[in-house]
Amino acid sequence: MSRDYGAELDAVKAGLSELQQLVRQWVQANPGKASPQTDVAETGMTVSAQLQERPGEAGGIFYSGQYRGEKWGYRWEPRERRVSELLGLDGDKVAKVLSALGHKQRLDILRSVLTEPLTGAELVERLNMGTTGQLYHHIKALLGANLLVQEERGGRYSLPGHRALPLLLLLSAASDLLDTSDYMELAEARSNAGAYLGAASEEYDPHLLLLAVVDNTILEHKAGSCTEANIFLHGDGSITVADDGRGIPVQALPGTDTPGVQAVLTRIVQRSDGASFFAPGGEKGISISVVNALSEKLTVGIRREGKSFRQDYKHGIPQTGLITIGTTKETGTSVTFLPDPDIFRASFSPARLSGLADEISAAYPGLAVRFYNEAE
CATH class of the missing domain: 1.10.10.10 (Winged helix-like DNA-binding domain superfamily/Winged helix DNA-binding domain)
Structure with a gap:
């Protein structure tokens, strides 16, 4: 059976018109609650309202819609629910x-x-x-x-x-x-750090987080996409790992508006290929999302597709969206993080970092790893 798109469009327009009229009536009935710049006719269905702080008035939710299944369809007239009513439900x-x-x-x-x-x-x-x-x-x-x-x-x-x-x-x-489920997993990782770090709480080693980040660089190198990595120790105790790999993907995941890099940094999953980095005595592998969860702050920088991107995190939770900060012809990923002092009592050791860089370079001759102590 052919569809009457004209009739469907008319129905949508009618619904929008009714909802617009309802909003206009609410604005007229509640003077002073909307910003003087608000103009329903000009803004269409987007109404910017500034509610005054009045006891008992928390605002309202306006909604309407239509749905067409395989056997039938529905269209709902515009409705309103007062926030005070919703908050007062049993x-x-x-x-x-x-x-x-x-x-x-x-x-x-x-x-x-x-x-x-x-x-x-x-x-x-x-x-x-x-x-x-x-x-x-x-x-x-x-x-x-x-x-x-x-x-x-x-x-x-x-x-x-x-x-x-x-x-x-x-x-x-x-x-x-949906993203709150990821954040609950991050909080669980923080409260169960020993399962990942394989030691008593007073002995948690922050160098394990560095090795987990470098492990991703090594995987890029094994894939033939990375030839060098630089490790920078900063004066505030944070550390950066920057490589010239392909860069973590930034495109939104299918069916969502979540950038790929955000999923990588917030979803705690064990790699199906068994290649997760495991600490001695650790029960669970340390992925970069675990590093994010156990860090007081983390910033990821990505260079790919001719652009430079950045996103900031705190305790694993995004503090910004994925921001485009410039253009570049290079590719790669840089991760700067500060191990959470509430979890890690020890700090990074310059001598040990220098030794780790030499060990990794020796183990992978095609990967040049350099250490810079900016704290000096």
């Missing part, structure tokens, strides 16, 4: 709702039936659940919460129409919070 009930949805297979079921109605057998096959018993355990909970309906006994399951928008809004909010 915490126990909200927790129960989120708990009911906080299961991967239940979310998979809801997302599947949102696209089209499906029978139990079709859900088992589509979601690779293996048995219908496993499916119906979750189906029962979703039916009880009125998040699913069944056409008839043994029939197909679908999502009630009035539940579609809340589910999509919940998924939209979750997409903006």
